[in-house]
Amino acid sequence: MIGVGARELIVAEYRITGLSPDVIGELIAEVGPLWHEQHQERLTARPRQRAVGAGAKHTFVFVDRLLATLVSLRHGTTHDVLARWFGVDRSTITRAIGEVRPLLAQRGCTIAPGVRLCTLAEVIEQLGAVGQTGIIDGTEIRVRRPVAGRKDQDKYVSGKTRQNAVKSMVLTDIEGRVLFCSPVRPGCADITQAQQLGLAQLLADGPFMENLADAGYQGMGAETGRRVVTPPHRKF
Numbered sequence: 001m002i003g004v005g006a007r008e009l010i011v012a013e014y015r016i017t018g019l020s021p022d023v024i025g026e027l028i029a030e031v032g033p034l035w036h037e038q039h040q041e042r043l044t045a046r047p048r049q050r051a052v053g054a055g056a057k058h059t060f061v062f063v064d065r066l067l068a069t070l071v072s073l074r075h076g077t078t079h080d081v082l083a084r085w086f087g088v089d090r091s092t093i094t095r096a097i098g099e100v101r102p103l104l105a106q107r108g109c110t111i112a113p114g115v116r117l118c119t120l121a122e123v124i125e126q127l128g129a130v131g132q133t134g135i136i137d138g139t140e141i142r143v144r145r146p147v148a149g150r151k152d153q154d155k156y157v158s159g160k161t162r163q164n165a166v167k168s169m170v171l172t173d174i175e176g177r178v179l180f181c182s183p184v185r186p187g188c189a190d191i192t193q194a195q196q197l198g199l200a201q202l203l204a205d206g207p208f209m210e211n212l213a214d215a216g217y218q219g220m221g222a223e224t225g226r227r228v229v230t231p232p233h234r235k236f
C-alpha cells in the first residue's frame with residue numbers, strides 16, 4: 001500500500017495532480033461523504049449473508065482512491081502503473097476511478113464564490129451572461145484494442161490518428177480554465193460529438209457568445225448563428 005510519505009508528496013507537489021493541498025482537502029471533505037454513502041447503498045442493496053460492516057475491510061482508503069483518480073485525469077496514467085504505485089491490483093484502480101470520477105463530475109467546477117457549474121447548459125449560460133469567449137476542442141486518449149468479435153469494435157478506431165481511442169470534448173474560457181469536460185466516447189469526429197452532446201442546440205437557443213474552435217468544427221457556425229468561429233475552409 002502507498003506509504004504516508006508518498007501520499008504527502010502527491011498532495012504537496014502541484015505538478016502531480018494540478019491541484020493545491022487546500023483544493024485536495026476540499027475535495028476530500030465534499031466527495032468523501034458522498035462516496036461512503038454510495039458505498040453503503042451498494043452494500044445494503046444486494047442480498048447478504050452477513051451484516052453490513054462484517055467481513056473484509058477496505059485497505060485502499062478513499063483518500064488514495066481520490067489521489068489515483070486525480071493522477072489519472074491529470075496525466076492519463078495507465079491503470080497498471082497506478083496499481084504498481086499504490087500497491088493494489090489493476091482491477092481495484094479501475095473500480096476506484098469508476099466510482100470517484102462521476103462524483104467529481106457531479107461536483108462541477110467553481111469559477112467564482114458561490115458560482116459552481118456542473119452541466120454544459122450551465123457553462124453556456126454563464127459565459128453568455130458575462131459576455132466571455134469560449135474555446136472548444138476535442139481530445140483523444142489512446143486505449144487498448146477491443147477484444148476480437150466485439151460488435152462495436154470499429155467505433156473505437158480514430159480515422160485521424162489511426163489508432164483505437166476515446167474522445168472527450170473540452171470547453172474552456174479565454175483564460176484556459178476548464179469549465180466542462182464531456183464523458184469519453186468512442187473515437188468520432190469533433191463536430192459529431194458536439195452534436196451528440198447538444199452543443200449546437202444550446203448555443204443556438206442561448207445568449208449570443210463567441211466560441212473559438214479549430215477546423216474540426218467547421219459547419220457549426222451556420223448551425224448556431226455564427227456563435228462558433230472556425231478557420232476558413234481551404235480548397236487544395
